[in-house]
Amino acid sequence: MNRESLRESLSAVMDNEADELELRRVLAASGEPELQATWSRYQIARAAMRGEYFAPGLNIAAGVSAALADEPAPSRSRAGAPVWRGVGRVAIAASVTLAVLAGVRFYNQDALDGAQMAQQSATPVAPSIAPQVQGPAVLAGYNPGADATLAIPADREASLSVGDQRLLDYVRQHARQAGSGPESILPHARAASLENR
Amino acid sequence: MRFIPCLLISALLSPLALGAESQNWLLRLQEAEQRQEFQGVFVYERNGSFSTHEIHRQVREGQVREHIRQLDGAFQESLRNNGSLECITGPRQERLTSGRADGLRRLEPRSLAQWYDIRMVGLSRVAGRETVMLSLRPRDQHRYGFELHLDRETALPLKSLLLNENGQPLERFQYVVFDPAAQPRLEPRPSCTPPTSLSARPLEENTWRSEWLPDGFTLTRIVEQRTTAGDSPVAWLVYGDGLARFSVFLEPWHEGLGIDQRSQLGPTAAVSRKLATDQGDLLVTVIGEIPLGTAERVALSIRSGSGVVLQ
Numbered sequence: 001m002n003r004e005s006l007r008e009s010l011s012a013v014m015d016n017e018a019d020e021l022e023l024r025r026v027l028a029a030s031g032e033p034e035l036q037a038t039w040s041r042y043q044i045a046r047a048a049m050r051g052e053y054f055a056p057g058l059n060i061a062a063g064v065s066a067a068l069a070d071e072p073a074p075s076r077s078r079a080g081a082p083v084w085r086g087v088g089r090v091a092i093a094a095s096v097t098l099a100v101l102a103g104v105r106f107y108n109q110d111a112l113d114g115a116q117m118a119q120q121s122a123t124p125v126a127p128s129i130a131p132q133v134q135g136p137a138v139l140a141g142y143n144p145g146a147d148a149t150l151a152i153p154a155d156r157e158a159s160l161s162v163g164d165q166r167l168l169d170y171v172r173q174h175a176r177q178a179g180s181g182p183e184s185i186l187p188h189a190r191a192a193s194l195e196n197r
Numbered sequence: 198m199r200f201i202p203c204l205l206i207s208a209l210l211s212p213l214a215l216g217a218e219s220q221n222w223l224l225r226l227q228e229a230e231q232r233q234e235f236q237g238v239f240v241y242e243r244n245g246s247f248s249t250h251e252i253h254r255q256v257r258e259g260q261v262r263e264h265i266r267q268l269d270g271a272f273q274e275s276l277r278n279n280g281s282l283e284c285i286t287g288p289r290q291e292r293l294t295s296g297r298a299d300g301l302r303r304l305e306p307r308s309l310a311q312w313y314d315i316r317m318v319g320l321s322r323v324a325g326r327e328t329v330m331l332s333l334r335p336r337d338q339h340r341y342g343f344e345l346h347l348d349r350e351t352a353l354p355l356k357s358l359l360l361n362e363n364g365q366p367l368e369r370f371q372y373v374v375f376d377p378a379a380q381p382r383l384e385p386r387p388s389c390t391p392p393t394s395l396s397a398r399p400l401e402e403n404t405w406r407s408e409w410l411p412d413g414f415t416l417t418r419i420v421e422q423r424t425t426a427g428d429s430p431v432a433w434l435v436y437g438d439g440l441a442r443f444s445v446f447l448e449p450w451h452e453g454l455g456i457d458q459r460s461q462l463g464p465t466a467a468v469s470r471k472l473a474t475d476q477g478d479l480l481v482t483v484i485g486e487i488p489l490g491t492a493e494r495v496a497l498s499i500r501s502g503s504g505v506v507l508q
Contacts, residue, residue, distance in 0.1 A: 004472070004497060008409070011494045167458065167467050167482065173433075174444040174465070174484045176282065177293060185252065186357065186370055188265060189241035190465065192273055193248055195288050 007038055168194070219317045219331050220306035225352035226345075231261055233351050236382075237324070237375040238268070243368040243463025253381035264383045276385045284389035293392040294422050294433065309439045312336055312413040313343075321346050323355040324372040333440070338362060339411030339491040340441045341464070351377050359464045359486065367464040397422040397433075401502075405432055405447060409498040411491055413438040436485075443485020443492065445499060450478035459489060466492040474501055 009025045175191035236253045249268040254261065262283075266274035276283045282293060309315065313333040321328045328346040335342050342364070346356035356371040397420040404419065418435040434445040443466075450456075456471040466489040469482040481499050483492040 008494065008497045011490065011497055166454075167460065167469055167484075170444070170446050170482050170484050171462060171465055171467055173294070185239070185263075185265070188275065188277075189239070189248070189250065189370055190243075190368070190463070192250065192265075192267055192275075193241055193243060193246040193463070195271065195273060 010038060216310065216315065219315045220310065222317065222329060222331055222347055222352060223306040223309070223315070226347055226354065229352045231259075232256060233353055233377060234381050235351070235353070235375060235377040236379045237372050239370060239372045241368070241370050246463065249373075253383055255381045255383055262383055264381075264385060272386075274385055274389060276383065276389060282392055284385055284391050286386055286388045286390070290390075290393060294395050294397045294420060305439055308413075309333070312340065312438050313440065321356075323348075324375040326350070326355060326375060328355050337412060338488065340438060340487055341367065343440065348375065348377075353377075362488070395422050400432060403502045405434060405445075406500055406502065407436075407445070407495055407498045408500055409494060410436065411438070411487070411495075414441075414443075417442070441486050443483060443487050443495070445495065446482040446484070447499065448480050448482075450480045454480050459493065461489060468492040468496045470496050472496075472499065476501060 006025060172191060172194055175187050175194065234254055234256050236251075238249065238251050240247065240249050242248075248270065250265050251268055252263065252265045254263045256262075261279055263277045264274065265277075266272070271288060273285075273287045275285045275287075306315065313335055316332050316334075317329060318332045319330045321330050323346050327349040329349060331343075331345040331347060333343040333345070341362075342360040344356075344358040344360060345354050347353065348355050353375075354370075355375055356369075358369055359367045361367050400419045400421050402416060402419060414436040415438075416434060417437050419432070421430055421432050423430060429448050429451075432445075432447040434447075436443055436445070448454075450471050454471075455469055458467075458469040460467045464486045465484060466487060467482070467484045468489065469480060472479045472481045479499075479501075481496045483496045485492060
């Protein structure tokens with residue numbers, strides 16, 4: 001089995017985009033410690049992206065394997081019923097996510113209180129903007145609380161500045177030169193903000 | 198049974214009409230970016246950073262020149278001509294890849310509508326001016342959403358938010374003062390110097406490819422340059438969907454480079470990982486305003502064309 005394509009499949013599973021073949025591939029290899037380590041890393045990256053916190057070295061792979069094991073095996077007769085294919089995929093992804101969340105709750109009980117958890121699960125998945133705005137525009141899912149303005153915890157960035165100047169150089173180059181969208185000023189402001197640290 | 202098609206048609210028509218209006222606003226915006234002079238003051242905010250800037254934009258004989266200087270913290274300024282950097286004052290000597298910048302990209306509302314659900318969602322007020330709110334919601338999880346507040350008079354964006362999958366802002370750009378009637382003044386300091394240029398050569402489009410790309414993203418630029426340290430060659434690929442964009446950097450891997458790194462700077466995801474190929478180990482770095490998971494997946498999918506060597 002090609003290592004890169006296995007990782008790619010794993011990534012696809014995380015993005016809820018895996019087809020049956022990819023899922024089977026990942027399931028078949030789920031006993032391998034290397035794959036489990038990669039999975040943990042992806043989950044940590046994803047959790048960090050969402051502002052959730054993980055204990056370092058936390059092994060979620062076991063919980064995920066359990067969740068995957070409980071899923072009904074993908075059957076071959078689905079070609080005739082494409083609607084159900086999609087449902088199955090979502091269901092698999094959902095139970096995997098649940099396993100991960102349960103892992104976080106279990107290992108991080110002191111760091112993460114129940115209220116925050118509830119808030120996360122209550123957040124709508126798709127961004128929706130109120131069709132009729134009265135007064136100042138307020139975003140759905142936007143919490144006017146003290147630190148809710150920006151979605152990512154600031155300490156992620158601190159780790160970068162110490163970590164790797166090279167990566168930062170590339171970020172700078174991307175911001176300054178990769179061309180622009182409708183607002184030509186935006187990439188520009190992004191580049192400037194890199195120097196304000 | 199005739200009323201069913203009628204119902205269908207009327208149900209289809211109303212969002213279509215709305216869609217047409219929002220697309221018109223995007224076309225006006227594009228036009229305005231190339232014609233409208235103004236001066237203003239805006240704020241830019243992302244996690245860990247909040248800054249204020251003054252901008253003057255001048256249009257003379259089709260040349261769009263823009264001077265931006267930062268009003269708080271360390272002094273920074275830049276002068277751009279049709280999107281490429283003319284001179285800069287800042288904390289470091291900038292080194293830029295030679296060759297034409299992409300400049301002001303043409304925006305195609307019709308193709309954008311394939312990847313974003315574009316709607317006019319209401320009226321608002323920014324910098325003391327009337328604005329219309331456009332929402333651009335991504336149709337898949339591989340790009341972020343935008344909320345644009347366009348000036349009713351000029352169609353320029355007076356406020357722009359980049360939103361993650363939960364609708365939370367990742368960055369905010371917003372004018373506090375905007376005056377399209379004022380005479381713009383381009384007055385860079387004498388210290389404003391042109392950036393050093395890094396030599397680069399164009400590459401064939403199929404030199405590198407990604408086995409997987411999020412829908413709608415196409416290659417807009419591919420060059421080979423030297424690293425900022427000047428030692429090894431780096432291939433640089435830029436992909437865009439008309440609104441969002443990301444860069445892929447490829448270089449030979451050597452001891453001391455990381456093997457697996459990811460980070461998030463406000464709206465910008467950065468993923469760096471070692472990749473084994475027939476031509477030896479490479480370091481692939483993906484940077485862009487796309488979700489981290491998407492950047493990760495692109496990084497995993499990069500392949501070299503046949504017989505390609507970084508030299």
